[in-house]
Amino acid sequence: MKSMSARLLVVEDEAHLAAGLKLNLELEGYQVEVATTAREAAARLLDPDRWDTLVLDVMLPDLDGFELCRRLREAGTFVPVIMLTARSAAQDRVTGLEAGADDYLVKPFELGELLARVRSMLRRRAWETGGERARPAALLEFGRVQVNFDSHEVRVAGVMTKLTQLELDLLRYFSLHPGRVLAREELLEKVWKLRNYPNTRTVDNFLGRLRRRFEEDPQQPHHFVSVRGAGYKFVPD
Ligand code: CA
Numbered sequence: 351m352k353s354m355s356a357r358l359l360v361v362e363d364e365a366h367l368a369a370g371l372k373l374n375l376e377l378e379g380y381q382v383e384v385a386t387t388a389r390e391a392a393a394r395l396l397d398p399d400r401w402d403t404l405v406l407d408v409m410l411p412d413l414d415g416f417e418l419c420r421r422l423r424e425a426g427t428f429v430p431v432i433m434l435t436a437r438s439a440a441q442d443r444v445t446g447l448e449a450g451a452d453d454y455l456v457k458p459f460e461l462g463e464l465l466a467r468v469r470s471m472l473r474r475r476a477w478e479t480g481g482e483r484a485r486p487a488a489l490l491e492f493g494r495v496q497v498n499f500d501s502h503e504v505r506v507a508g509v510m511t512k513l514t515q516l517e518l519d520l521l522r523y524f525s526l527h528p529g530r531v532l533a534r535e536e537l538l539e540k541v542w543k544l545r546n547y548p549n550t551r552t553v554d555n556f557l558g559r560l561r562r563r564f565e566e567d568p569q570q571p572h573h574f575v576s577v578r579g580a581g582y583k584f585v586p587d
Contacts, residue, residue: 356402356472357381361391361418362434363411371405374461375468388413398427403471405464406451407434408442416449423450423514428502430471430515434459444552447542452515474515490525492573492586495564497521506564513563516541520556524574524584533581557582 358375362368363386375382385391388410395401408415419431433451435442446454452474453467490497494507499522504511513521520541524532534550542552557576561568575583 355381357383357400358403358405358468359383359385359391359394359401359429360405361385361388361410361415362405362407363387363409364407370461371464374465378465378468380468387411388415388418391418392421395422395427395429398422398429401429402475403468404429404431405434405468406431408446409436416445416451419446419449419451426512428512428514430475432464432467432471444549447516447552448555450514450516453543471515474519490521490586493564493566495573497525511563517556517559521560524582525586528584528586531577531580531583536581553582 356379358380360368360371360375360382362371362384365386368384368386372382372384383394385394389412391404391406395404406415406419410418415433419433422429422431431451431453433446433449433454434457435446435454436457443454443456453471455464455467488498488500490499496503496505497518498504499518502512502518504513520537523537523541534553535547537553538544538547538550557574558568560574561571565571565573573585575585577583
């Protein structure tokens with residue numbers, strides 16, 4: 351599915367690179383705007399519903415991309431974010447994902463790779479927001495939690511909350527495998543799309559987030575259970 355009208359915001363201060371990205375994304379049929387500073391990006395994101403995906407460079411003149419992403423998430427802005435990291439250092443990727451980014455790409459990257467990631471992000475988004483594909487378990491209920499994967503609506507004891515795309519993907523993966531022990535490596539591969547990734551700590555951090563959001567007592571989790579030496583198990587009730 352090509353989303354002809356998808357709107358992308360590219361946040362990149364290197365004029366040459368920004369212009370190249372804009373041109374090539376426009377050739378794919380997207381509507382593209384460029385912001386050259388974090389401040390400018392934040393201003394355009396005051397109306398987050400205008401955007402379908404944010405392509406966010408880490409190295410910006412005023413604020414680094416990680417921090418911008420973190421602030422957006424804290425402010426309740428859940429536009430999907432593809433992070434452009436300058437270094438391939440594993441820690442950079444982990445920092446990006448933990449800042450609330452949904453995907454990342456290491457510079458220098460092939461243009462085709464970026465286009466594929468953008469398409470994939472828009473597909474995920476269409477899928478989550480009730481696109482054309484029929485799929486199982488659009489509604490998930492466990493404990494005090496109700497999740498509507500179509501509308502992105504998440505309620506805990508009736509109170510609406512929001513999740514990042516990655517958190518939703520993780521929750522969906524658990525919901526498709528209730529009661530099964532899922533290894534960290536499997537979660538990294540299936541949810542984060544990271545194969546043979548050496549550091550599984552990011553999975554633990556995300557599980558901590560799901561517990562803080564959804565467990566009545568995050569210290570004594572009932573739904574997101576650790577299985578020692580094996581991984582995690584989702585227990586709906
Ligand atoms: Ca830059």
